[in-house]
Amino acid sequence: MIISVVSGKGGAGKTTLAVSIAQVLGAEFYDLDVDAPNAEYFLQPEFDATTAVTQPVPLFDEDRCDACGLCTRECRFHALYKILKSVYLTETLCHGCGLCELVCPQQAISYQDASVGTIRSGTSQRLGNRVHVGDLKIGSTRGTYLIGELVKQIDPAKLSVIDGPPGNSCAAVAAIKPADLVVLVVEPTPFGFHDMLQTEQILQQLGKDYLIIANKALDSTDVEKHFTGREKRPVFTIPLDDRYHRANLAGDILSLNFSEIHSGLKTVLDGKIAS
Ligand code: SF4
Ligand code: SF4
Numbered sequence: 001m002i003i004s005v006v007s008g009k010g011g012a013g014k015t016t017l018a019v020s021i022a023q024v025l026g027a028e029f030y031d032l033d034v035d036a037p038n039a040e041y042f043l044q045p046e047f048d049a050t051t052a053v054t055q056p057v058p059l060f061d062e063d064r065c066d067a068c069g070l071c072t073r074e075c076r077f078h079a080l081y082k083i084l085k086s087v088y089l090t091e092t093l094c095h096g097c098g099l100c101e102l103v104c105p106q107q108a109i110s111y112q113d114a115s116v117g118t119i120r121s122g123t124s125q126r127l128g129n130r131v132h133v134g135d136l137k138i139g140s141t142r143g144t145y146l147i148g149e150l151v152k153q154i155d156p157a158k159l160s161v162i163d164g165p166p167g168n169s170c171a172a173v174a175a176i177k178p179a180d181l182v183v184l185v186v187e188p189t190p191f192g193f194h195d196m197l198q199t200e201q202i203l204q205q206l207g208k209d210y211l212i213i214a215n216k217a218l219d220s221t222d223v224e225k226h227f228t229g230r231e232k233r234p235v236f237t238i239p240l241d242d243r244y245h246r247a248n249l250a251g252d253i254l255s256l257n258f259s260e261i262h263s264g265l266k267t268v269l270d271g272k273i274a275s
Contacts, residue, residue, distance in 0.1 A: 008195025
């Protein structure tokens with residue numbers, strides 16, 4: 001079973017809860033927040049494997065190319081441009097889709113591998129579970145590709161927790177797609193609720209089973225204010241508590257330090273996993 005932990009708004013506590021959920025369930029951990037992976041500061045893995053991830057990008061044969069410009073017009077990512085009689089590639093915009101090679105009438109395009117990032121794997125010193133981290137190459141726009149490569153490594157027969165990228169971008173969708181269950185972390189504020197509604201649209205379009213956890217709630221009226229009249233409500237609410245905040249800043253795993261967090265997560269997740 002794969003559980004993806006996501007949040008429309010950054011700073012809602014997604015990673016904080018993802019590591020706690022992995023601890024409570026004894027799950028493998030996949031850090032798919034490839035732009036800024038930082039779950040390792042909680043999990044403290046001892047890394048034992050690093051894999052380079054590459055993606056093919058176009059290479060142009062200037063002797064064959066007649067500068068017709070067809071490839072530059074067809075590339076929907078605007079990764080190609082033509083100056084005089086030469087075609088140039090903005091590598092960070094290329095998604096490696098292969099269309100330019102297909103449309104080129106002169107067979108002037110072949111491919112070469114370009115670095116996208118790395119995948120590091122190790123065992124968490126705190127949990128004893130395997131941890132996998134995607135590190136996107138700085139400046140690369142191919143986070144979705146890197147996430148796809150990480151997802152290929154997930155064994156669906158095992159219990160795995162994904163820490164997805166915040167927001168509602170293509171990368172966030174890529175981290176949601178493999179999930180059997182999504183945990184949507186919402187900060188019950190106008191900003192958090194606004195972004196949560198966008199994430200919910202994605203979840204509903206993908207037909208995903210999901211549950212909501214409200215984090216950093218000032219008080220119960222704060223949650224009520226946003227969820228009154230809605231069918232889908234938080235199954236667990238975590239208050240804005242200075243103790244949690246300090247533990248988080250120290251890199252502690254909340255479910256290890258606070259029994260109420262452990263039991264709250266266990267109750268809602270055990271019920272879902274059993275069903
Ligand atoms: S492979 Fe696709 S994205 Fe990359 S330059 Fe060619 S058409 Fe554009
Ligand atoms: S489609 Fe082929 S021939 Fe035309 S500009 Fe592109 S690389 Fe050159």
